[in-house]
Amino acid sequence: MTSTHRPLHGRVAIVTGASRGIGAATARALANAGAAVVVAARDEGALAALAEEITAGGGRALAVPTDVADPFSVRRLVEQTLGAYGRLDAAVNNAAGGGHLPTPLAEVAIEDYDSALTVSLRGVFLAMKYEIPAMLADGGGSIVNMSSTAGLHPVAGLAGYVSAKFGLVGLTRTAALDYAEAGVRVNALAPGPILTEQLRLAGEGMREMAARSLPIRRIGRPDEVAAAVVWLCSEASSFVTGATLPIDGGMMAGMAPFGRPGRTGEHAETASA
Numbered sequence: 001m002t003s004t005h006r007p008l009h010g011r012v013a014i015v016t017g018a019s020r021g022i023g024a025a026t027a028r029a030l031a032n033a034g035a036a037v038v039v040a041a042r043d044e045g046a047l048a049a050l051a052e053e054i055t056a057g058g059g060r061a062l063a064v065p066t067d068v069a070d071p072f073s074v075r076r077l078v079e080q081t082l083g084a085y086g087r088l089d090a091a092v093n094n095a096a097g098g099g100h101l102p103t104p105l106a107e108v109a110i111e112d113y114d115s116a117l118t119v120s121l122r123g124v125f126l127a128m129k130y131e132i133p134a135m136l137a138d139g140g141g142s143i144v145n146m147s148s149t150a151g152l153h154p155v156a157g158l159a160g161y162v163s164a165k166f167g168l169v170g171l172t173r174t175a176a177l178d179y180a181e182a183g184v185r186v187n188a189l190a191p192g193p194i195l196t197e198q199l200r201l202a203g204e205g206m207r208e209m210a211a212r213s214l215p216i217r218r219i220g221r222p223d224e225v226a227a228a229v230v231w232l233c234s235e236a237s238s239f240v241t242g243a244t245l246p247i248d249g250g251m252m253a254g255m256a257p258f259g260r261p262g263r264t265g266e267h268a269e270t271a272s273a
């Protein structure tokens with residue numbers, strides 16, 4: 001295969017939140033692009049199955065059970081990556097959790113608000129804190145942090161999630177500024193509605209509403225986010241740092257035209273989340 005087909009040949013990447021959804025799709029895409037992938041999350045069984053699937057397909061993968069809320073666990077993730085593969089070139093800080101159901105701000109429990117920030121914002125800070133020195137040791141690297149369109153355009157009732165995802169955009173830009181000269185690029189993605197577990201559980205009606213609200217009239221697939229991650233981790237994006245890229249079917253461009261029906265999408269329904 002040519003380097004165009006395997007742009008990450010010889011590279012080593014960490015993906016957090018890789019036990020399912022966008023993280024799992026991203027790990028598969030990075031492995032297909034030639035990277036050795038270290039998959040991290042709390043669900044040991046799901047991680048082991050994913051690592052086995054990638055290895056059976058001819059790729060290289062290591063499962064490292066990790067809780068991004070725990071600094072020691074995150075440091076161990078990077079140490080085990082270096083122990084197994086000797087370097088770190090790319091990191092996708094995708095894990096998100098904690099938070100609360102849609103609730104007006106004054107009724108949000110303090111511990112629920114804290115949990116969103118601990119996992120989805122501080123977890124990314126911790127990941128970068130340990131990933132960046134490992135990347136610097138080998139001349140640089142590329143980090144992709146998973147924000148959301150809710151990190152660019154607030155959603156009512158989601159104080160915890162919105163705070164974390166807005167915070168990630170600022171954290172990404174700060175890290176990009178701190179390490180641009182040293183060769184570590186740091187970018188964020190802002191997905192719109194993507195067909196993973198939560199949207200599946202939300203039911204057909206919710207998915208149709210989400211699809212209708214988007215200019216592209218369908219919800220997205222995890223592999224459509226993963227493709228952008230591969231690009232941001234490759235040399236093809238070598239002049240891009242500090243950016244937040246919406247992957248949202250046009251959602252951040254403005255309002256979809258009124259009056260046309262949405263479609264949950266033949267593409268979205270065949271997603272491999």
Ligand code: NAP
Nearest residue numbers: 017019021022041042043067068095096097148193194196
């Ligand atoms: P998901 O299905 O809820 O998966 C979340 C992942 O994070 C899981 O692998 C989970 O694994 C992991 N995780 C949660 N808490 C963790 C912790 N304390 N330590 C380590 N891992 C933890 O999410 P998704 O839909 O694939 O979304 C992935 C990312 O994209 C998230 O950052 C999300 O906010 C963002 N996003 C998604 C959408 C969408 O529509 N799907 C839209 C915008 C942004 P374990 O439970 O095994 O730990």
